[in-house]
Amino acid sequence: MLEVAVRMEENTKPNVTRVAMVMATIQKRIAGRNLTPGAKLPSVRSMAATLDVSTSTVVDAYERLVADGTILSRPGSGFYVANQAAPFSLSDVGPRLDRAVDPFWVSRQSLEAEEGDLKPGCGWLPPAWLPEDGIRRALRSLSRNSSVALTDYGPPLGLPPLRQLIARRLAERGVEASPDQIILTESGTQAIDLLCRLLLEPGDTVLVDDPCYFNFQALLRAHRASVISVPYTPSGPDIEIFARTVAEHRPRLYITNSAIHNPTGATLSPVVAHRVLKLADQFDLTVIEDDIFADFEHTPAPRLAAFDGLERVIHIGSFSKTLSAAARCGFIAAKREWVDGLTDLKIATTFGGGRLAAELVYHVLSDGSYRKHTETLRDRLSRAMFDVSVRLKNLGIVPWLEPTAGMFLWCRLPDDTDAADLARAALERKIVLAPGNAFSLTQSARTFVRFNVSQTLDPRIFDVLRDVLNS
Numbered sequence: 001m002l003e004v005a006v007r008m009e010e011n012t013k014p015n016v017t018r019v020a021m022v023m024a025t026i027q028k029r030i031a032g033r034n035l036t037p038g039a040k041l042p043s044v045r046s047m048a049a050t051l052d053v054s055t056s057t058v059v060d061a062y063e064r065l066v067a068d069g070t071i072l073s074r075p076g077s078g079f080y081v082a083n084q085a086a087p088f089s090l091s092d093v094g095p096r097l098d099r100a101v102d103p104f105w106v107s108r109q110s111l112e113a114e115e116g117d118l119k120p121g122c123g124w125l126p127p128a129w130l131p132e133d134g135i136r137r138a139l140r141s142l143s144r145n146s147s148v149a150l151t152d153y154g155p156p157l158g159l160p161p162l163r164q165l166i167a168r169r170l171a172e173r174g175v176e177a178s179p180d181q182i183i184l185t186e187s188g189t190q191a192i193d194l195l196c197r198l199l200l201e202p203g204d205t206v207l208v209d210d211p212c213y214f215n216f217q218a219l220l221r222a223h224r225a226s227v228i229s230v231p232y233t234p235s236g237p238d239i240e241i242f243a244r245t246v247a248e249h250r251p252r253l254y255i256t257n258s259a260i261h262n263p264t265g266a267t268l269s270p271v272v273a274h275r276v277l278k279l280a281d282q283f284d285l286t287v288i289e290d291d292i293f294a295d296f297e298h299t300p301a302p303r304l305a306a307f308d309g310l311e312r313v314i315h316i317g318s319f320s321k322t323l324s325a326a327a328r329c330g331f332i333a334a335k336r337e338w339v340d341g342l343t344d345l346k347i348a349t350t351f352g353g354g355r356l357a358a359e360l361v362y363h364v365l366s367d368g369s370y371r372k373h374t375e376t377l378r379d380r381l382s383r384a385m386f387d388v389s390v391r392l393k394n395l396g397i398v399p400w401l402e403p404t405a406g407m408f409l410w411c412r413l414p415d416d417t418d419a420a421d422l423a424r425a426a427l428e429r430k431i432v433l434a435p436g437n438a439f440s441l442t443q444s445a446r447t448f449v450r451f452n453v454s455q456t457l458d459p460r461i462f463d464v465l466r467d468v469l470n471s
Contacts, residue, residue, distance in 0.1 A: 018053050022061035027070060030081055031202040031224055041071060041079040102438065103214035103221075105423075109432045120456040121423070121434030121449075123213075123262070124325055125407065129380065129454055131364065131373045135324055138363035142356070149359040153352025156343045158184025158331070162362040166317075166331055173259075173294065174306030175315055177333040183342050184358055186350060188292045188318035188330040189215065192255065194345050195288055195314060196223045198338065200252060207251040209237055211410070211439035211448070213262040213290070216255050229441040232264060234401050236272035243275075246283045253286050259301045260293040263439050263450035264410040265403030267301045277304060280312045287313045292330075295322045295374045296381060296406045310335045319361050322374060328354055329361045381407055384453040391462050392451065395469060400448070409451045410436075417469060419449045425468045431461060 029035040041047070044062065048055045062079050065071045072080050110122035142149050157163065163179040170177050185191040200206070202224035208216050210229035220227050230245050231238045237256070245251075254276075258268040280287055289304045294317060305315035310333060318330030332342060346353065364370055382405075389399055389409060396414030403409070413419060419435035426433045436448030 018051075018057045019061045019064070022047070022051065022053070022058060023065055026061075026065060028203050030070065035081050037081050037083045039081045041081070043078060103218045106214060106432070106434045106438050107218075109427065113432055114430075117430045117432065118455070118458055118461055119432045120451050120461055121432045122452055122455055124321060124452075125377075125454050129377065130322075130324060131370065134364045134367055134369050134373065135327070135360070137367070138360050141363055142359055149356055152355060154184075154355030154358060156347055156352070157182070157339075158353055159355065159358040159362055162329075162358050162365075163331075165362065165365055166333075170305075170315070170333060173291075173300045173303055175303055175310070175333065176306075177310060177315070181310065181333055181336055181339060183332045183334070183339065183346065184353060185316075185318075185330040185332060185346070186328045186354055186357075187320065188290060188316055189219065190350075191316040191318070191330045191332045192216070192219055192288060192290070193222075194342055194349070195316075195332065196220070196225070196253075197345050197349075198341050199286060200225055204253075205249050205251040207242075207245065207249070207254040207285075208441060209256055209261070210441050211263055211436065211445050212255075212441070213257070214438045217441060220255075227441060232261065232266065234264075234266045235269035236266070237276065239272055239275045243279055246279055246285055250283060251285060253288060254280070255288045255290065256304075257290050257293070258304050259291055260296055260403070260406040260408075262293070263408050263434070264400060265406050265408045266401060267404060268304070270302045270307075273302045273304055273307055277308050277312065280308075285312065289313050289315050291315060291317045292321055293406055296378060298378055298382075298405050305333065314338075319365075322377065323361060323364055323370075327357045327360050329357045378405065381405070381454060384457060385409065388451060388453040388456045392465075395462065395465055397449070397465070407452050407454050409453060411449055411451060413447045413449060414469065416447055418446055420446070422449065422465075422468055425471075426464055429464050431464050 026035070026041065035041070041062070042050065044055050044058045047058045051058070062071065062073070066073050066079070069082055072082050074080060106121050110119050113119055157180070160179065162184065163182040166182050167177055167179050185194065196219065200223050204225055206220050206225045206227050208220075208227060208229050209232040211232060212229070217227060228245065228249055228251065230242045236258075258273065260267065276287070279285065287304055287308075291303065303315070305313040315333040316330065319327065334342065385403065389402065392399070392409065392411055397411045400410040400412060413422065419433070420437065423433040423435040434450040436445030436450070437443045439445060439450065
């Protein structure tokens, strides 16, 4: 089996040297656990015959793998996978970048910020904007009425009433999914993680937008995927480049936001949505549609899952942005053929899931006050979007577009200012910014910054921006 896989992988990458291909193939097999620690590799002669290369090529490849500790040489016996591989480090995957534009930088600085620090670069609402009273009511109700919710595991698919409620909410946006097609997860991030576990092998190609949510990149690194990108426009991915990219690279997955795009705030147009789905069908591409910002919309935008009927599109979401980041609860809506596999993976990685969080979310969502909360929230964000946009423009910081909804402004800095330098300077004054290249796989957003308007209302932020830009 290994020899067949090696030959197939050799033939798919003709531009890579023969020695490097032998090394890369063995490394991929080890990463994918097809070769486990202690397993014996094919002999030099056998490998050379299988790959139709010289024995000296295989010897060279094996010697290099021995030198970096991937395999061991046992004289008189052969070559074996090393028993103690070095721990996998996400920071070692991909090019070494300045820390200010690393995909982890914004998350770390935002999550580790001290009380009183300002966080216009973070991706969540201020606590005062969230329905604290509704959460407290739900907690009191759970504490009085449901000992099972407080102590027991949840069912594998997740709390049935919440899945039914999610199905109804999805139908309001044109996405038809029965409750048995919905799996609850710990978060939107875990939803993507489970899907990557189900659908990807190390080395598979995944397509993302450029710019895109930086944690897409970080999570795909963890799965050792090969990540490529396509430029994003105000109406969706640049469809001509999208078509050329999927034809050339044949990615396994495309991960995107379609309703409110992160970080740009753009909205997918119906025309672009239809062309994306046609290309997905033509090139056997699966789409993961992250709809985490759905409740920020005034009017529902086109959903790929609505047009597609969950054939090639997997729809995911969570409630951390509008309800509580502390109540970790998300969901996957997928075609029935994938539900069993996802359920098994969920059991393997989290067993029963977070029943208490699911019960809490269900109580808040089924309370009539939640809809009033989201209506108020949308209006509040609209006012903040206008106010912050005006104040940024007065500093020469220009929005790439004026979003119709959501909390993000994707802005270009004046005078070719480097956003990473601006972020470092702001951090010294206890302000966390989100520099553009943290979102850009091609590092083509050097002069852009993403602003969360709900976190950019403090006058001190604009004072610091003015000082730094004028220094």
